[in-house]
Amino acid sequence: MNRTALPRYQQIAAALAAQLDHGDYPPGSRLPAVRQLAAAHGVNTLTALAAYRLLEQQQRVEARPRAGFFAAAPAGSIAPRRSDPALPLPSTAALVDLNSRMSTLLLLADDRIPLQLHMAEAAPALYPSTELARRLQQTLARQPELIGAHLPGNTQRRLTSALQQLAQQRGMALRADDILPCHGITEAISLALRHLTRPGDTVAVETPVYFGLLQTLQGLGLKVLEIPCTADAGLSLEALEFALRHGPAVKCLVCVPNYQNPTGGLMPDDNKRALLQLARRHGITIVEDDVFGDLYYGNERPTPIKAWDRDGEVIYCSSFTKSYAPSFRLGWFSGGRHHQALARLQASSTLTVSPLLQAVLAEVLESGDYQRTSQRIRQQLAAQMHATADAVLRHFPKGTRVRKPQGGMLLWLECPPGSDTTQLLQQALPAGISFAPGVVFSAEPRFDHCLRLSCGQPFTPALDAALATLGRLLALQLARCKDVPAASFPPR
Numbered sequence: 001m002n003r004t005a006l007p008r009y010q011q012i013a014a015a016l017a018a019q020l021d022h023g024d025y026p027p028g029s030r031l032p033a034v035r036q037l038a039a040a041h042g043v044n045t046l047t048a049l050a051a052y053r054l055l056e057q058q059q060r061v062e063a064r065p066r067a068g069f070f071a072a073a074p075a076g077s078i079a080p081r082r083s084d085p086a087l088p089l090p091s092t093a094a095l096v097d098l099n100s101r102m103s104t105l106l107l108l109a110d111d112r113i114p115l116q117l118h119m120a121e122a123a124p125a126l127y128p129s130t131e132l133a134r135r136l137q138q139t140l141a142r143q144p145e146l147i148g149a150h151l152p153g154n155t156q157r158r159l160t161s162a163l164q165q166l167a168q169q170r171g172m173a174l175r176a177d178d179i180l181p182c183h184g185i186t187e188a189i190s191l192a193l194r195h196l197t198r199p200g201d202t203v204a205v206e207t208p209v210y211f212g213l214l215q216t217l218q219g220l221g222l223k224v225l226e227i228p229c230t231a232d233a234g235l236s237l238e239a240l241e242f243a244l245r246h247g248p249a250v251k252c253l254v255c256v257p258n259y260q261n262p263t264g265g266l267m268p269d270d271n272k273r274a275l276l277q278l279a280r281r282h283g284i285t286i287v288e289d290d291v292f293g294d295l296y297y298g299n300e301r302p303t304p305i306k307a308w309d310r311d312g313e314v315i316y317c318s319s320f321t322k323s324y325a326p327s328f329r330l331g332w333f334s335g336g337r338h339h340q341a342l343a344r345l346q347a348s349s350t351l352t353v354s355p356l357l358q359a360v361l362a363e364v365l366e367s368g369d370y371q372r373t374s375q376r377i378r379q380q381l382a383a384q385m386h387a388t389a390d391a392v393l394r395h396f397p398k399g400t401r402v403r404k405p406q407g408g409m410l411l412w413l414e415c416p417p418g419s420d421t422t423q424l425l426q427q428a429l430p431a432g433i434s435f436a437p438g439v440v441f442s443a444e445p446r447f448d449h450c451l452r453l454s455c456g457q458p459f460t461p462a463l464d465a466a467l468a469t470l471g472r473l474l475a476l477q478l479a480r481c482k483d484v485p486a487a488s489f490p491p492r
């Protein structure tokens with residue numbers, strides 16, 4: 001784009017954003033004073049201030065009262081807590097407890113940790129904040145009554161029609177009546193589990209598995225049956241079949257066939273069809289979590305299992321929290337033959353989703369903005385993923401295994417045998433870096449040598465340096481491990 005066509009304050013903001021991308025101002029560092037910025041660009045202070053305000057809106061900079069402007073930490077959608085420097089950094093000890101994993105990881109959103117790679121989140125700047133703010137204002141100006149609306153009524157019908165079209169593009173023939181908006185996939189999965197199970201029942205999941213799901217299952221008093229999942233092909237059908245034949249009775253399977261969290265695994269279409277048949281033979285419902293499906297790097301979006309579901313045995317759950325607007329917390333589900341029961345459960349728990357946000361999302365989908373923006377987001381995530389994976393291969397000890405996923409925003413690392421990534425996290429936090437250690441992705445101690453990195457941040461020299469630090473800390477840990485005589489390990 002020709003920058004000179006932009007108003008002056010936008011040109012200055014763009015120049016500063018480029019410097020931020022380049023890592024010239026590490027997160028948390030002070031930016032030039034408004035007067036200095038004005039002098040450097042030969043403009044008045046009001047124009048320089050407008051540039052800062054624009055970057056503030058885009059969450060690239062942070063204004064601190066009486067202190068000036070600072071480079072924003074590249075945290076995810078959760079703003080870093082302003083922490084008391086006297087308090088110790090969060091301890092990783094609580095990660096062992098299934099019930100406190102999510103809360104402990106959320107605590108790592110701390111402004112003393114500028115490089116936060118522990119959540120499945122992208123930098124706020126990746127999302128179309130300014131466009132969405134404009135749409136929100138336009139929607140409100142046209143329909144101010146949405147503020148006072150208790151129930152979404154026609155708005156919801158408009159949104160479900162737009163979602164029906166979206167579903168069709170994904171290969172799913174659904175009626176608008178088969179679709180309900182919800183508070184992210186988190187709500188849809190909770191509703192599905194509450195409907196399908198009773199405390200004490202067993203639910204099959206992939207392993208490694210998203211820690212949020214483990215916490216939900218634990219909260220509902222459910223037992224977990226972990227089925228191996230690989231970065232190559234996703235869930236192992238052989239292992240699932242074996243478990244269904246010889247293991248405890250399973251009520252349902254919750255799986256992420258498209259760019260699984262944490263492995264990034266994509267299940268081939270043949271396996272998706274075979275999984276559906278297997279589930280049908282054993283009479284289990286599939287709860288399909290398609291949270292990352294729209295973040296594909298190639299030319300085609302992967303097809304959901306739901307596209308082949310003829311009996312209504314798949315509860316399909318989708319969301320815009322990763323692909324478009326994290327803070328809207330908007331998702332949707334189509335419950336197949338369970339749909340009415342799920343709708344009743346939703347009505348008695350959260351009632352409905354904000355009519356205002358539903359109206360904005362309907363407009364975004366109808367206008368084609370969603371398709372256009374998610375293409376840009378996908379391209380950026382793909383570039384960040386490649387750069388991060390390459391840096392890991394450069395900086396981590398020999399023997400570290402990485403498989404670049406074909407979509408999503410997560411990179412799963414298998415570090416050399418003997419690695420302890422929980423200990424590594426405890427050492428990385430004072431160096432200002434966080435990641436999700438392998439221990440949180442299973443109820444069993446299976447992945448203590450693994451870790452998950454978010455690739456949602458722009459790849460900057462600061463990020464490269466942080467990955468080099470992690471690699472060095474891990475190499476030191478492994479060297480120390482070799483120095484300890486074998487006899488000093490506790491007997492197995």
Ligand SMILES: Cc1ncc(COP(=O)(O)O)c(C=O)c1O
Pocket residue numbers: 120183184185186187210212256260261289291318319320321322330331
């Ligand atoms: C696999 C998976 N499912 C669901 C969620 C939560 O989705 P939502 O934000 O739509 O509730 C996440 C968030 O990271 C996730 O990784």
